[in-house]
Amino acid sequence: MTTDHNLVLQERYQDFKLQLEALSDAPDVFADLPRRMAYSGDASFYYLLPQLVVRAHSLPQVVAVLQLANRARIAITFRAAGTSLSGQAISDSVLLLLSDNWQHAEVLDNGAKIWLQAGVIGAKANQLLLPYGRKIGPDPASINSCKVGGIAANNASGMCCGVKHNSYHTVQDMTLVLADGAVLDTSCPKSVAAFQHSYRELFDGLQALAAEVNANEALRSRIRHKYRLKNTTGYGINALVDYTDPLDILKHLMIGSEGTLGFIADITYKTVAQDPYRATGFFVFDSLQACCESVSLLSGSPVEAVELLDFRALQSVADKPGMPDITSLPATAAALLIEVAATSEKQLQQHIDEVSLVLTQHEQSMLAQVAFSSDASRNAALWNFRKGTFPAVGAVRATGTTVIIEDVAFPIERLADGVAALQQLFSRYGYDEAIIFGHALEGNLHFVFTQAFETEQQKQRYADFMAEVSQMVAVDFQGSLKAEHGTGRNMAPFVALEWGNDAYQVMERIKQLFDPVGILNPGVILNTDAHAHLANLKTMPAVDDLIDKCIECGFCETVCPSQEYTLTPRQRIAMQRQMNALSGPDLTDVRAAYQHAGIDSCAATGLCATRCPVGINTGDYIKTLRAASKPASTIATWAADHFSAASQLARFALNGVGVARNMLGVPAVGAVSRGLRRLAPSLPSYYGAWPKGASKVQLPEATESQLTPVLYFPSCANRIFSPDRQADDQRDVATVLSIVLRRAGYRLLVPEQLNDLCCGQPWDSKGWRELAERKRSETIQQLQQAMPAKPLMVITDASPCALQLQAGQPDFELFELAEFLYQKALPALTINKQTEPVLLHVTCSSQRRGSADQLVALTEACAEQVVVPADIECCGFAGDKGFTLPDLNAHALRTLKQHIPAGCQHGYSNSRTCEIGLTEHSGLPYQSVVYLLEEVSRQANPRHLNQSDV
Structure with a gap:
């Protein structure tokens, strides 16, 4: 591409950017290189750098963008x-994203819709x-991350969905926007009537196409054959034979x-x-x-x-845990993972018996x-x-390679041959290293x-491999080249x-009817370039062992508190890879932007690792960049060496600020x-x-003496920060915990030199x-020395501390x-559940420890209604980030107030620092869940009461 052509392009997109920004209701428009780089890839092995990234907050904004783009x-x-x-989700032109305003939902007809x-x-x-x-019918493997717009646009299915429950077969209505900005709500008769009047040519064209296809018996039969399989190759032209009403045809296309x-x-x-x-059940056979x-046999x-x-x-x-011994399997072996379901236990057993009888027909195999x-x-x-197969390949791939997952379907009777x-x-x-797995019934x-x-x-x-695969699947076996992942760039x-020439021409006419100017996702689905699937291929250069296995799937993004604020874990990794190809001013600009967007604004809680198929903790990688850019200071080292004094200074400063506030x-x-x-x-930001x-x-x-001793390590957060000043109960956590456990038959011991101890989290973040490990080791050693001859159970009152100490592999039960x-105290207590609803925040560290369910179950044992905000995975406070970068905390909790149920006066969690941010952004006092347990067990458990119970 010549320099002159590039200049013309830049001017064209700059003009378009100005038009967008001049709109009275303007979307967010990003033209800076770092932001464009962040959205240059998706989960595929392709890369395209958009000229503009546009984020729309509403339907009118989408309409306006399309109207301008069409012109x-x-x-x-x-x-x-x-x-x-x-x-399908990348572009070298304009990429249109949706803000989090597009997350409204409504259950209809008692759940039927x-x-x-x-x-x-x-x-x-x-x-x-x-x-x-x-x-919903579709159940793609990415359902915890993918969005409904993508599910419908790709007709995604999944492991249990099959053909009959995909989006094509379960769609009732939709609101859609055409390339010129025209809006149609198929559920609204008034909208349909207006659209039919204004777009008669589109409706007539669809009706004419349907008539032609149904008159072509060979094509009609081919469509019927192709769609008895899972098939997302090309457009869903089965709509032309399944429906006669142009509105239904349009909707299903x-x-x-x-x-x-x-x-x-x-x-x-x-x-x-x-x-x-x-x-x-899981069944291994000696042959495919x-x-x-x-x-x-199971299909019936x-x-x-x-x-x-x-x-x-x-x-x-x-x-994998639970896998039977397969060390002596022949190379011809294969296995089936089978699930049955029913409406009752009796029916379930009937189904199990019926399926088991079918399997006995190959019992000897x-x-x-x-x-x-x-x-x-x-x-x-x-x-x-089953879920571990894809990441298993990704985890062992050679550095510099990418993981490719293809998606085909064979007629069931030819599955073994395929x-x-x-x-x-x-x-x-x-x-x-290639493996095969899939949804065998289809x-x-x-x-x-x-x-x-x-x-x-x-x-x-x-290229040669894919040419042979395509010929073998589509022609030799008359199967589908894309069963459920969409056509995309690699199969266009x-x-x-x-499909053959007749069907392909039908698809070209469909594209012309809907998008005559050709502005919508060009090159995807239909592409006359025979080598298009070999262009714009993504490279995966080595960056660091901590992140090199990333396959850029994006599963991590939904749990990242900085998503839409700055970058996600996937974007942080992708940009590090892309920076290898930059130089000069571009590299300088991207590095400067990455300092805040990639490094400073990362919560580094490691929650991303819980969703990553290959277990990457992007936070660990970001911590290495932090250490490299800002080594431990003299103050940080002094604080580690004199933690008691540092804590005392922090308490003094907090009290001084409290006096000023008063x-x-x-x-x-x-x-x-x-x-x-x-x-x-670098100073902390004050707020209420x-x-x-x-x-x-x-x-x-x-x-x-009859009480069982347990060793208690109060977190430094609870030793430095007082209870929430809005809370009715101003007792410290240690006092409340001691009372609850005494009711349950336990007494607390604390280690000597407590004020010098810390789990190391402030330095690790x-x-x-080195400083973090030193503090953690000191604490573990002191806890072990504080025990009598018999080892004691150890409790810490903050989930981040528990996670940090556990990483030190202590010899005691933590x-x-x-x-x-939940495990020890609750079974020994009688609870009077409170009727007042409560908000509960499940911390990142609880999720990483695998104890989130216990926190929820404990709270549900104490209150009739417990609300856990479904769209808040991490509060973004991240240790001290809530003080030094409060915007991250505010962004992560931007929807918190929407979740407060009527009559709710209290929130609970199990990390004092998280609770500070939760209080700020909810307006409710947040405290440790132990306060709730103490309150609801107070009257029902009179033993071991004393003055401190009051």
Whole structure:
């Protein structure tokens, strides 16, 4: 591309940017290189740098953007969560994102239907439907991350969805926007009538196409054949034979159109039943033939899901807990993971018996099995075999390669032959790590392999392989090249090969009817460039061992508190990779922007690792960058060496600020704080929820010999910060905990030199690992020395401290406060549940420790109504970030007030620092959950009461 052409392009996009910014209701428009880089990739192996990134907050903004783009002939690509595996969500033109204003939902007809805006995450829709025993039909593996707009636009399905429950078959209505900005709400007769009048040519064109297709018997039969399989290759032209009303045809063509025909603003789904009784079994066969023959037999039995894993897939997860011994399996072996579901226990057993009878027909071919059971934890482990296959390949791939997952479907009667043919191709092209797994009942197979794109030879190897795969699947087996991941960029050149000329021409006419100017996601679905799938390939250069295994899937993003504020974990990693290709002023600018967006604003709580398929903790990587850019200071080292004095100074400062607040008021102290921060940005930012300094920990005396002693390590947060000043109960956590445990038959001991001890978290969060490790080791050593001859259980009252201490692998049994209360104290107490609803915040560290369910269960044992905000995974306080970067905390909790139920006066959690931010952004006092347990057990447990109970 010439320099002159580049200048013309830049002027064109600059003019478009100015037009957007001049709108009376303008969306957010980003033209800076760092922001554009952050959105240059999705979960696929393609990379395109957008010229502009636009974030729309409302439907009128989307309409205005499309109207301007249509007139200016500027290409637009819509992006939901960016979990697309086929390159549908990237652009070298304008990328249109949705803000978090697009997350409204409404359950309709007692759960029979649900209305969802495009920005709702799929799993959140199912949470809303859970009380009704319903769910949405599509169940993609990415349902915890992907959004409804993407689910519908890609006609995503999943493990239990099959064909009959995908978006095409369960859509009721939608609001859509065409390329020129025209809006149609198919549920509104007035909107439909106006649209039919204004867009008669579109309706007539669809009706004419349907007539032509139905008159072409060969084409009509081909469409019927292709859609008895899972199929997302090309447009959903089955709409032309399934429906006669142009409105129905239009609505169903939008499903799976990947943003090339219009924008789906909202959708109403017909929901499906979620049977409450379920059982799972795992069965290993000696051959693929026997395995696939069993699948054919099972297709007529009451099975919910049947997942196939080939020999290599089994090997990739051989070390998973619960996996039967497969060390002596032949290379021909394969396995089926089978789930059955029912409305009652009796019906479930009937289904198990029926399926088991089918499996006995290949009993002699069965090498191992894990019998059907309804044990939820065991079955979760079985499903982890299946879910672990994709990340297993990603975790062992060579640095510099990317993970490619393809998605085909064979006629069920030819499933065994199809698997064998794929395996032969893997061997021929040297993809020795490749595995095959998938949704066997639909003949839908995923195959995963690794590929580098750094040399022409590597690209050619991939090109030749994909050419053979396409010929084999689409022509030889008459299958689908894309069963559920959408056509995207990687299969667009092969749509004509799969469908033939007649069907391809129909698809071209559909595109022309909907988008005559051709601005919507060009090159996706239909692409005449035979080599388009080999262009704009993403490279994965080595950066750091901590992040090199990242496959950029985006699963981490929904739990990241800085999403939409600055960067997500995926974007932090992707930008580090992309910086390798930059130089000069561009590199300088991106590095400068990355300091705040990538490093300073990262909460570094590690919650991203809980969603990452390959277990990457991006926070750990960011901590290394922090340490490199700002080594531990003299003050930091002094604080570690003299922690008691440092804590005393902090309490003194907090009390001094408290005096100033009482004298001058919160606004005045806040103004002084802002002025000081302009001079010294590292100073903490004052706001109304700041607590006073805490009093010295003094446990109430409990000398009863019959009480079981436990060792208590009060966190430094609870030793420095006083209880919330809005709270009715101003006793410190140590006092309240001591009372509750005495009622349950325990007494607390504290280690000597307590004020010198810290788990190390304040230093670890800044990347100062040596200081953090030293403080942690000191604390663990002191706790061990504080024990008598018999080891004691140890409690700490903050979940981040428990997580940090556990990383030191102590020899004693360590409990975070909520864990101990739930496991040990609650069973010994009588509870009078309170009727007042409460808000509960589940901390990142509780989630990482796997104890979140215990915190929730403990709170639910104390209150009739417990609200856990579904869209807040992390509060963003992140140790001291809530003081030094309060905008992160404010952004993470921006929806908190929306979740406060009527009559709620209190919030609870299990981390004092988190509680400070929660108080600030909810207006409610937040305290440790132990305060709630003490209150509801106070009257019912009179033993061991003394003056301190009052």
